[in-house]
Amino acid sequence: MTKTNLLRVTQMNAIFLDTEIEKSLRLIIQEACKHLSPGLIAPIEPEINLLLRFGILKNSVLNKGSTFGQQLLNIQYENMTCTKAILYLLLNCLDYVKTRCEFSRPSHYMNNKLFKIYVIFKILDFINISVFLKTGTKPRLTERILGLNQVYRDESSPRTFQSKYMTRELLWNGFIEIIVYLLPLINYYKLKRFVRYYNPLYKRKTYTSVIQGREFTVNTKCAHCNENPILPHHMGCSHIFCYVCLKGNLAADSKYECPICEHRNPNVLCDKVNK
Numbered sequence: 001m002t003k004t005n006l007l008r009v010t011q012m013n014a015i016f017l018d019t020e021i022e023k024s025l026r027l028i029i030q031e032a033c034k035h036l037s038p039g040l041i042a043p044i045e046p047e048i049n050l051l052l053r054f055g056i057l058k059n060s061v062l063n064k065g066s067t068f069g070q071q072l073l074n075i076q077y078e079n080m081t082c083t084k085a086i087l088y089l090l091l092n093c094l095d096y097v098k099t100r101c102e103f104s105r106p107s108h109y110m111n112n113k114l115f116k117i118y119v120i121f122k123i124l125d126f127i128n129i130s131v132f133l134k135t136g137t138k139p140r141l142t143e144r145i146l147g148l149n150q151v152y153r154d155e156s157s158p159r160t161f162q163s164k165y166m167t168r169e170l171l172w173n174g175f176i177e178i179i180v181y182l183l184p185l186i187n188y189y190k191l192k193r194f195v196r197y198y199n200p201l202y203k204r205k206t207y208t209s210v211i212q213g214r215e216f217t218v219n220t221k222c223a224h225c226n227e228n229p230i231l232p233h234h235m236g237c238s239h240i241f242c243y244v245c246l247k248g249n250l251a252a253d254s255k256y257e258c259p260i261c262e263h264r265n266p267n268v269l270c271d272k273v274n275k
């Protein structure tokens with residue numbers, strides 16, 4: 001039987017899933033501990049994270065020979081032995097040493113050394129990813145160190161690349177991006193005014209009787225943003241606006257009407273309120 005080559009995207013997805021699983025479990029622990037006193041959990045946070053990772057890897061790689069992300073995608077390590085599994089677990093828990101040292105002795109010279117080792121690991125990781133992109137095997141540095149290969153768990157059902165899902169996803173993303181960009185550009189007041197203007201059944205409000213009643217008190221709210229007006233201004237009716245609210249709306253729509261009483265007086269567009 002010929003061996004089906006694992007897709008790079010499947011291997012990357014497995015890594016992504018593993019990260020997300022760990023993140024969501026960490027979040028659950030944080031939620032559970034959030035009502036405890038603040039100084040209680042913070043000092044042992046690296047240990048909690050270590051235990052969590054240890055638990056995840058013990059139940060996945062050590063017991064089943066593949067990570068949870070790989071199990072979800074129907075892949076596994078081909079040549080996993082007990083020794084390799086233990087080494088895999090230890091290598092994945094190495095960053096605990098760095099976090100612990102940073103935590104307990106922030107200015108110790110050990111941290112400097114550890115940081116250098118960490119940088120070397122990161123560079124090696126980068127090289128490994130580049131090699132992976134070229135060859136399509138061993139996306140994780142740990143896998144390359146231990147010589148672990150990934151294969152399909154069930155050769156009869158390999159994951160095939162379905163471009164129709166990809167296209168749909170891309171279309172949706174593009175569509176949402178356009179909406180997010182367009183929505184703030186629509187001037188709803190102007191739109192409302194247009195609808196009102198061309199609606200023969202609409203009866204305009206009479207506002208002449210309320211014009212005299214303009215009063216500025218501590219309880220006055222801006223007719224546009226409903227907050228206490230900053231630099232109170234008016235446009236001829238009894239309602240008061242912030243200067244920015246009124247001026248901004250007039251700049252966007254020269255025929256702007258008061259949103260409460262629909263008043264508009266071309267001679268009084270933006271006047272200061274006299275207390």
Ligand SMILES: [Zn+2]
Nearest residue numbers: 222225242245
């Ligand atoms: Zn306002």
Ligand SMILES: [Zn+2]
Nearest residue numbers: 237239258261
């Ligand atoms: Zn008004």
